[in-house]
Amino acid sequence: MSKTVDVVIIGAGAAGMMAAIRAGQRGRRVLVLDHAKAPGEKIRISGGGRCNFTNIHAGPKNYLSANPHFAKSALARFTPQDFLAMVEAHKIGWHEKTLGQLFCDDSAKDIIRMLLEEMKAANVKLQLQTEIEAVRKTGDGFDIVTNQGAFACQSVIIATGGKSIPKMGATGFAYKIAEQFGLSLIETRPGLVPLTLEPGLLGELAVLAGVAVDASISHGKTAFDEALLFTHRGLSGPAILQISSYWREGDHITLSLQPDTDFLGILKTAKRDNGRQAVQTVLSGHLPKRLAQYCVERAGITKPLADLSDKALIGLVESLQKWVLKPAGSEGYRTAEVTLGGVDTKDLESKTMQAKTVPGLYFIGEAVDVTGWLGGYNFQWAWASGHAAGLAA
Ligand code: FDA
Numbered sequence: 395m396s397k398t399v400d401v402v403i404i405g406a407g408a409a410g411m412m413a414a415i416r417a418g419q420r421g422r423r424v425l426v427l428d429h430a431k432a433p434g435e436k437i438r439i440s441g442g443g444r445c446n447f448t449n450i451h452a453g454p455k456n457y458l459s460a461n462p463h464f465a466k467s468a469l470a471r472f473t474p475q476d477f478l479a480m481v482e483a484h485k486i487g488w489h490e491k492t493l494g495q496l497f498c499d500d501s502a503k504d505i506i507r508m509l510l511e512e513m514k515a516a517n518v519k520l521q522l523q524t525e526i527e528a529v530r531k532t533g534d535g536f537d538i539v540t541n542q543g544a545f546a547c548q549s550v551i552i553a554t555g556g557k558s559i560p561k562m563g564a565t566g567f568a569y570k571i572a573e574q575f576g577l578s579l580i581e582t583r584p585g586l587v588p589l590t591l592e593p594g595l596l597g598e599l600a601v602l603a604g605v606a607v608d609a610s611i612s613h614g615k616t617a618f619d620e621a622l623l624f625t626h627r628g629l630s631g632p633a634i635l636q637i638s639s640y641w642r643e644g645d646h647i648t649l650s651l652q653p654d655t656d657f658l659g660i661l662k663t664a665k666r667d668n669g670r671q672a673v674q675t676v677l678s679g680h681l682p683k684r685l686a687q688y689c690v691e692r693a694g695i696t697k698p699l700a701d702l703s704d705k706a707l708i709g710l711v712e713s714l715q716k717w718v719l720k721p722a723g724s725e726g727y728r729t730a731e732v733t734l735g736g737v738d739t740k741d742l743e744s745k746t747m748q749a750k751t752v753p754g755l756y757f758i759g760e761a762v763d764v765t766g767w768l769g770g771y772n773f774q775w776a777w778a779s780g781h782a783a784g785l786a787a
Contacts, residue, residue: 396546399423399519401787402538403551404526404567406433408776409759410553411509416784417551418516425545426513427524427538430563434506436555439562440773445502447481448474448777449770451494456771458639459764460580464739465775468747472781474774484508493620495769529571535754549754549787551747553780556733556760557582564727568737568761575752578738580763584730585639588630589647589721599624605682610653611637613645619653624685627725635768638724639734649717651689655680657711661699665707669700673710681714689714732772736763746786747779756783 401417403410406428418424432438437445449456452474454466478496481488486508487499498504513520521542528539535548554567569579591599602624609622611633623631637647657680664676673695677686693710695702727733737757741750747762749755758779766772 396537396544398546399425400547401425401549401551402427402536402545402547403553404428404529404538405553405555405759406430406520406522407553407555407759408434408437408509408773409555409780410551411513412777412780413551413553413756413758413784413787414518414520414780415509415512415516416781417787418513418518420785422787424516424518425547426518426520427526427540427545428520428522429525429565431523433520433522434509435562436559437506437509437773438502440502441497441770443502444497444500445505446491446495446497446770446773447488447505448477448496448774449494450474450478450490450496452766452771452774456767456769457764457775458585458734458766459739461739461763464742464744465764465778467744468778468782469774472778474770476781477774477777480508480512481505484511493769526567529574531575531752549756551756551758551783551787552761553758554761556736557727558584558730558733558760560727564733568757571755572737572741572757572761575749575755577741577749577751577757580735580738582733582735584724584727584732585734585765586635586731586768587638587724587726587729588625588628589634589638589641590628590723590725591719592722595719596628599688600626602684602688605685606631607651607682607685608653609633610650612648612650613637613640616640622649622651628721632768635731639732639765639767641721641724643723644720646718646720649719650715651685651717652680653715657714658707661707661711662704665699665702670698673699673702677714731768732765733760734763734765736761739763745782747783748786754787756787758783 400422401424403426486504525541530537536550538545603626606623610619618636620632674686674690759776
């Protein structure tokens with residue numbers, strides 16, 4: 395005999411917990427199932443342990459999807475201010491770090507605690523360490539078969555996230571269920587992930603491992619101005635993570651180091667005022683020393699400033715601010731913060747996240763083909779899509 399509830403939510407992550415709160419507040423009997431030992435594990439490790447829980451500028455333009463309009467409805471109905479109101483009602487200290495990114499003052503665990511308290515107040519049941527064996531359609535709902543027994547429900551919300559960080563329990567479960575019920579998938583790939591370099595270039599850049607610099611990184615018409623970090627594996631830092639979601643294998647990216655610095659003006663002034671200086675000495679005033687040295691060597695410059703033509707200086711500046719480079723690949727799901735692609739939004743109702751052809755079946759959060767930029771946008775999507783489904787299921 396199955397136990398009966400109104401709504402089963404599979405996945406006690408950010409999206410699943412928010413959906414549970416909303417459905418529970420409507421008086422629905424809600425059961426949340428998860429195979430992990432603890433809820434909200436990705437929240438716990440997010441934002442370096444302080445959870446970048448939203449971004450005050452979040453809007454549809456900050457998301458990648460085959461249908462860029464899909465996210466508009468859910469994002470408009472649950473805004474960053476709505477989430478912030480919850481955070482403040484629970485007296486969780488927060489601050490804006492940069493670019494509208496809101497973080498907890500103390501710990502990401504405060505956000506998990508807040509969600510669990512809200513779930514409890516809404517009479518939501520949470521059952522962890524539960525393996526889902528099957529999701530079956532019945533006449534008027536679904537049967538969820540697990541290693542802890544079966545549950546009958548009217549609505550089922552799939553909130554199992556994407557494939558990123560498999561060692562934390564990420565699975566392709568949502569995609570399997572989508573396929574089972576005839577929904578289309580947009581091909582998945584790792585997003586917000588460090589990029590790797592071919593061995594020759596990696597060897598050449600090894601001297602720069604650990605160096606960070608402000609940069610504008612572009613791919614086609616998309617550009618991000620944030621920090622760039624050279625690593626032992628290739629390129630990382632926020633600017634690279636952002637562009638990685640747009641980059642495809644075989645594509646080039648362009649690096650502009652310190653894009654707001656007028657290197658040509660600085661070099662010309664230095665040549666006029668003290669031409670016997672080494673070029674790297676001048677650049678070191680504006681770039682990390684190792685990077686300045688590498689750039690001068692890469693441009694093949696061996697003479698002091700006074701002996702360099704304007705053409706040579708322009709060539710050097712272009713190698714700093716129009717540095718075209720072809721990444722070999724990415725570090726993959728092992729380190730990716732998110733999974734691009736997923737359940738095709740053309741098969742979902744944008745207002746409720748319900749499958750158009752399967753009444754009662756909902757997909758939310760990262761499992762759906764809506765992926766945010768780095769900076770709190772992915773949690774905002776999890777909250778907003780969870781809110782939408784929780785009000786409908
Ligand atoms: P999420 O992955 O959070 O939850 C899915 C749940 O489903 C998990 O509890 C999992 O155990 C469960 N599950 C999976 N398969 C299952 C199965 N087969 N059976 C039962 N349960 C199953 N975003 C942001 O906005 N700000 C930030 O600061 C960060 N920082 C960050 C750091 C790191 C290291 C990572 C990896 C990611 C981030 N992110 C982020 C991204 C953010 O964590 C992510 O987008 C959301 O957690 C997605 O929420 P979901 O609820 O959709 O999935």
